[in-house]
Amino acid sequence: MIQDKKLNIINAAMKSFSHFGYKATTMDQIAKIAQVGKGTIYTYFSSKEDVLNEIIKLYVIEMRQVARGAIIQEDPFVKNFNAALHAITKFQEEHELMIKLSQEVKDMGTPEVIEVLQEVEDEICEFIEMKITAAIQRGELQKCDPKMTAFLMFKMYINLVNDWKERHQALDQDEITGFIKMYFIEGIGNKK
Amino acid sequence: MIQDKKLNIINAAMKSFSHFGYKATTMDQIAKIAQVGKGTIYTYFSSKEDVLNEIIKLYVIEMRQVARGAIIQEDPFVKNFNAALHAITKFQEEHELMIKLSQEVKDMGTPEVIEVLQEVEDEICEFIEMKITAAIQRGELQKCDPKMTAFLMFKMYINLVNDWKERHQALDQDEITGFIKMYFIEGIGNKK
DNA sequence: AATTGACCGTTATAGTATTATAGTCATTAT
DNA sequence: ATAATGACTATAATACTATAACGGTCAATT
Numbered sequence: 001m002i003q004d005k006k007l008n009i010i011n012a013a014m015k016s017f018s019h020f021g022y023k024a025t026t027m028d029q030i031a032k033i034a035q036v037g038k039g040t041i042y043t044y045f046s047s048k049e050d051v052l053n054e055i056i057k058l059y060v061i062e063m064r065q066v067a068r069g070a071i072i073q074e075d076p077f078v079k080n081f082n083a084a085l086h087a088i089t090k091f092q093e094e095h096e097l098m099i100k101l102s103q104e105v106k107d108m109g110t111p112e113v114i115e116v117l118q119e120v121e122d123e124i125c126e127f128i129e130m131k132i133t134a135a136i137q138r139g140e141l142q143k144c145d146p147k148m149t150a151f152l153m154f155k156m157y158i159n160l161v162n163d164w165k166e167r168h169q170a171l172d173q174d175e176i177t178g179f180i181k182m183y184f185i186e187g188i189g190n191k192k
Numbered sequence: 193m194i195q196d197k198k199l200n201i202i203n204a205a206m207k208s209f210s211h212f213g214y215k216a217t218t219m220d221q222i223a224k225i226a227q228v229g230k231g232t233i234y235t236y237f238s239s240k241e242d243v244l245n246e247i248i249k250l251y252v253i254e255m256r257q258v259a260r261g262a263i264i265q266e267d268p269f270v271k272n273f274n275a276a277l278h279a280i281t282k283f284q285e286e287h288e289l290m291i292k293l294s295q296e297v298k299d300m301g302t303p304e305v306i307e308v309l310q311e312v313e314d315e316i317c318e319f320i321e322m323k324i325t326a327a328i329q330r331g332e333l334q335k336c337d338p339k340m341t342a343f344l345m346f347k348m349y350i351n352l353v354n355d356w357k358e359r360h361q362a363l364d365q366d367e368i369t370g371f372i373k374m375y376f377i378e379g380i381g382n383k384k
Numbered sequence: 385a386a387t388t389g390a391c392c393g394t395t396a397t398a399g400t401a402t403t404a405t406a407g408t409c410a411t412t413a414t
Numbered sequence: 415a416t417a418a419t420g421a422c423t424a425t426a427a428t429a430c431t432a433t434a435a436c437g438g439t440c441a442a443t444t
Contacts, residue, residue, distance in 0.1 A: 005418095027406060037419035039408080048406065078381075142380045147360075152351060152375060159347045164340070183344060187379025188334045189270075197387095219437060229388035231439080240437065387444070395436070403428070413418075 006044045008034045010058070013051045018097045021104040022052060022113050049112050056116045059097065060123045066091045067127055077135040078185055081128065082177040085157050088124060125150045141185075153184060198236045200226045202250065205243045210289045213296040214244060214305050241304050248308045251289065252315045258283045259319055269327040270377050273320065274369040277349050280316060317342045333377075345376060 012034035016025040027048060031038040045051045070087035071080050092098040098120070101113050128150035135141040141149075160176050171179070182188065204226035208217040219240055223230040237243045262279035263272045284290040290312070293305050320342035327333040333341075352368050363371070374380065 026404080028404095031420095038406090039419050040417080042407070043417070139382055142382055144374065144380050148356070148371070149375070149380065151356065152348060152371075155351045155355070156344060156348065159344060163347070164343065168339075179340070179344075181381075182336065183341070183379075184375060185379050185381035187375075187377050187381075188336050188341065189373075189377035189379075190331055190334055218435080220435090223389095230437090231388050232386080234438070235386070385444100388440100388442085390439105390441095392439080393437100395434105397432105397434070399430100399432085401428100401430075403426105405426075406424095408421105408423080409419100410421095411419085414416080 005034075005036060005040065009036065009041055009044060009051070010055060014055050014097065017052070017055065018095065018100055021100050021108075021110075023104065023108060023110050052112060052116060055097075056119060059095075060120060063088055063091060063120070063123070064127060067124075071131075077131065077140050078177060078181045080131065081153065082157075082173065082180060084127070084131070085124075085154075085161075086173050086176075089161065121154070125154050128154055153180065156180065156184065197226075197228060197232065201228065201233055201236060201243070202247060206247050206289065209244065209247065210287065210292055213292050213300075213302075215296065215300060215302050244304060244308060247289075248311060251287075252312060255280055255283060255312070255315070256319060259316075263323075269323065269332050270369060270373045272323065273345065274349075274365065274372060276319070276323070277316075277346075277353075278365050278368075281353065313346070317346050320346055345372065348372065348376065 009030065013025065013030045016029055016033060020029075027038050027041060030051070031041055034041075041051070045054065066087050067084040070083040072083070075083070098117075101117060104110050104113050105117060125147075129146045132141060132144075132146040132149050132153075136143060136146065157176070157180065160171055160179055164171060201222060205217065205222045207225060208221055212221075219230055219233060222243070223233055226233075233243070237246065258279050259276040262275040264275070267275070290309075293309060296302050296305050297309060317339075321338045324333060324336075324338040324341050324345075328335060328338065349368070349372065352363055352371055356363060
């Protein structure tokens with residue numbers, strides 16, 4: 001029952017953050033949606049930012065599960081990389097939370113939101129890093145700094161999925177897998 | 193003499209844009225620094241934005257020369273890529289214009305400035321694209337879409353030079369060349 | 385023909401009054 | 415006792431308004 005109330009509040013806040021963003025959501029609104037008094041929120045959370053952080057904590061857990069679910073053990077590294085990132089992207093599109101928060105960062109720059117989005121990005125990079133480390137041990141990838149490789153692969157994925165389409169035609173999932181493989185795994189140098 | 197006055201104005205505007213940014217620079221200020229009446233500016237330029245655009249046009253020409261100057265014909269592609277980008281970066285650091293304008297975009301989002309910065313980025317990408325096309329013809333690089341390759345290489349360079357150092361240790365020029373070569377040219381896949 | 389700065393309509397800024405908000409806490413309900 | 419509540423408060427955001435600054439024009443001047 002105590003967990004029930006906390007979950008109520010989290011769900012209410014999630015809903016409101018997703019619809020209106022972090023700043024535009026008031027504690028009164030959360031209380032109203034959750035059907036609790038505003039004071040009750042402060043029994044379970046220390047502040048508005050704390051509510052956001054707890055939501056992101058849960059979100060990240062879900063996201064990790066989604067990413068794990070996209071992995072197929074026998075498949076090669078690049079394919080799994082793309083599958084996981086694609087699953088995460090789809091997950092984020094389904095739950096408008098991240099989209100709304102990204103927008104908010106873009107046009108208001110809310111510091112608390114910048115911070116949590118960075119956390120989510122770090123989390124994704126850490127996930128990729130794990131997979132890279134494993135792939136290196138398996139001998140599928142050459143020795144390289146897994147943290148930097150994860151960082152660069154993630155950035156390239158975002159570049160391909162989001163940034164490229166701003167100036168050119170959008171790419172589909174298979175094209176993206178192909179490009180990541182070509183540029184990152186095989187390299188475009190000609191061995192002599 | 194007529195060019196002299198136009199150049200005066202351009203230099204004055206360049207100085208002011210570099211010091212105070214685009215928005216914070218007034219036409220009166222430009223006129224004062226250039227020691228001309230404000231009306232005179234409008235003999236040579238149609239608007240404030242036009243002044244900015246002409247400045248960027250000249251800036252891009254200079255930048256291209258700097259990039260060309262960094263290229264050594266006999267050197268391999270990656271080395272030249274890094275040399276050119278490094279030269280551009282140094283050039284931008286010396287002339288505070290781009291730094292100031294980047295700041296302005298970050299914390300005010302001035303549309304005119306966003307546009308010209310995008311132009312500069314496009315210009316750099318086009319320069320890289322040319323070099324890539326040449327390297328493919330030379331047989332130094334495999335066949336690939338030069339536009340996309342240029343785009344991705346540029347982004348990776350920025351990721352390594354700017355973004356990585358925000359969360360980890362900054363990298364020096366040789367390290368960056370090494371990483372670009374490793375990830376982009378050679379690839380990190382293990383051929384079986 | 386080129387240059388100029390006072391001038392104009394519009395936009396931005398500063399100052400202020402008002403509202404809205406995050407967080408508290410005495411009261412109430414359980 | 416403990417948990418829940420919403421009126422309350424100090425602070426921060428917003429709306430409003432008066433003022434200043436701005437980009438751009440143009441009649442007067444060189």
